[in-house]
Amino acid sequence: MSNFDIGVAGIVVALVLVAVRVPIGIALGSVSIVGIGVMTSPRVAWGMISATPFDFVGQWELTAAPMFLLMGYICTETNLTQGLFHAIRLFLWRLPGGLAVSSVGACAFFAAASGSSVATAAALSRIAVPEMLKRGYDKGLATGTIAASGTLGSLIPPSVLLVLYGVYAQVSVGQLFMAGFIPGLISALIYAMMIIVRVKITPTLAGEDDIRPSWGERFAALKDVWPLPVLIVSVLGGIFLGYFSPTEAGAIGTVVACLIAALRGSLTWTAFRDALVKAAASTTGIFIILIGSVFFTRFLAMSRVPKEFSDLILGVSTDSWWILFAVSVIYIVLGMFIDSIGLLLLTLPLLLPLVKGAGLDLVWFGIIVIKLLEIGLVTPPIGLNVYVIKGALGNLVTLPQVFKGVGWFVAMDILTLILIILLPGLSLWLPSIMLN
Amino acid sequence: MNGFVRFSMWVDRVLLAVACIALVAMTLHITADVIARAFHQQVVGTLETVSYYHMVVAVLLPLAFVERNHENIRVDVLVQLLPGPVQLGFYVLACVIGFAFFGALAWQSGLDAYKSTVRAETIMSNFLFYIWPARWALPLAFGATCLATLANLMKAVGERRAL
Amino acid sequence: QTEFIANSFYNAEHPLSKYTYVDWGPAVEKASGGDLVPDIYTGTVLLAPRATLQGIRDNVVQVGHHPAVYTPSEMPVAMAVQELGFFYSDALPVLLAVTDWSMNNPTQLAEWKDTGVVYLGGYSTPPYILFCREPVTNLEEIKGKRIRTAGSTVSEWVEEVGGIPVNVPSSEMYSGLDRGTLDCASNAGSDLIERSIWEVAPHTTTLSTGMYYSGPAWGYNPDFWASLTPEQRKILMTTTARAIAQLGINYTKRANEALDEAAAKGNTIHEPGEDLVASVKAFQEKSLANIYTTAEEKYGLENGKEVIDSFRATVDKYNGLLEGIDRNDEDALTELIETEIYDKLDPATYGVD
Ligand code: NA
């Protein structure tokens, strides 16, 4: 067996192991170590174990991941998000599907405080979905809205995925954060418009939206709007004014979130402890996949599969349109099965040489990749955001209901993706004015 | 048998608690440095301490807890369609692979930590910075994860169902 | 046919990957008539930068670039010699000297053997200079500035003149300068263009704050090295001699060109003020007075004086040898490296037990 054959066999075995419920990180890691051992020698495989986890985890740039997760969990555990959602709802009640549109807005706001799509979806699923179901919203629409809008968490800065992409592709994380902003807002707007149009055509989707708040009620609701905007402004403002770097912003955001919660009297010991435990557990859950994918990356690199693969694609054409099309197809297909972080790290070593060869802008390409990964978060059979919502709601909804509701949003995602590709300025304008 | 499960659960929790403390330390350490910077000062060694100590501890020590509670991301869809005994079979397979994987990591990282300690491993930054103690977080985390996997496996076989 | 993996953690375009690995690989294949086939990896696909030494030792890669500063506790001899980096500002003689000295000094050879690498050639960066957001040309202006430094000697000097030395990964240098969490960064001139630092640091001061050269640019796995035939080893030596000549010519050239390019883009290139130069001189002399103690106490070398003196003598020797030739003539430089260094090594015994 040649190294190339071993590489291909490794991919197949890893996919089978994942399918029979071996945790993804363990499947990738164990296949890679055995594969490297078979390709070279057991000594090299042991050497890879020595040379990988410690030096991978001990990276300053990656500290942003646990810190932004902790900040997000502090927000949800101390109920910093509810006030904003409630107020937006009271102001948008007249819109068709106003509650769903409010949820999109609240997700966009929360995304600006949270680094992760899954955390964004988890936070809003417990606040917004029960509210919508209570008002008789279609189950698919209610859950689909949150599953899809949760993915704004990775496009609107801060974003763990953008941090990982920046570290890997050696692109400035600050520039990536700026670049994701407008595409994130456009995604949110397109979701909202789609909801409004659909509800206009089929009003029953939105049940009986019977709240008619007085102006007094609306202004009363404004009192509790401030926590999230204050947090977001202090995090993004601090980065912009040069008080701290995007990497450090998560730690500052955590402290600010704690201070806000303390001011509102919601920073209980239980909330703080739960936020810590959840942040620790989800960080580790992410990093074990990361470590597995680093092993897998090395295994694939040694097998030369990525090189053959990119030669195959470049053999068809080296036109940038073809490459972007091929990349999109690869991500949408693999995204059905593989988690976003794993997929990102799995594919970058294959795709970056291609993209650099075609002379594409790496910041712009990063935004395209993140948007593609977001789509993977909500497509069956493995859609992490969908699982999160199902997990939060228990038996109120079934998985097929959620996946069905998400379908419309995926169609909108593809529309947004085409816009991002056709108009690079959407991604590159903000970073360019930042420079001047 | 019960004693073993209880012991390994206790280990998980202690390691998780240490990781949570590291998260708090990371937050405070970075914040202190940012505040000091505003006053043209610095907390010396923030980058080194946060990357090599807080980060390694916070990221790796909860592994056993995560493994025990099945918070390691895995794909349920296909397996859930299969009959119970087949599910159990795959679960046993997953445990065995996990045990071997984490066992190998524990063994090799243990050897590395020992070697690192003997030669008092440092990294160079603007000063000499010792990193050998941080290396011990790896065998500890991976070893505890082996215990957790084993405990899960025994529980699954005992109850004759996949966990 | 012998296939092997060669790894440099720098990006493919970086001079320390390009001349010593990316261009060198095909040259090896050609010189050996297809008998030696290096599989070149650049970047961190196979190994994290700090883990290269471990990777060489465990035969994950058969040859790799490993700066000693990444694993100081493993390479005290190389580190002691690196302490002199602050005193040199001419890369070419140091590049040749460190290569020669590292393959002949018994103390250094014993260290390579202990760490599990066969050293077959060195590298040297051009002097690190200052890239700043605002002009920093004199002692007054450097006060209170946060400067990214890459080593303990430089950071001591920065502290002495009232600056704040900070450690930031190179990936965050750009955003640090952009947003102002950093005032200056010290790096090789070529980084001004290659890392796009000119966009965020419009003021460069050509004050030399040291060079980096310790550790193997080519460190071979000893078992792999021993498995090669003497003919194969000779081919590797010959191709390495030329790669070193190319690196020596082009790294400095690119560093200088980068300054011109930056100036053309509207950056200002400042000469350091007299007080700044004088302060560096004074600091150099002070540290030179302590260099033997540093080698003996900080790095635990018993023969610190001998090691330091022999290294300095080798640099002096190459300063002399380079006077007679055109520094930009690749063939002449290659011949000098071959006759002075590689021809004196016996391919049948060098690096083999
Ligand atoms: Na976000």
Ligand code: NA
């Ligand atoms: Na999916």
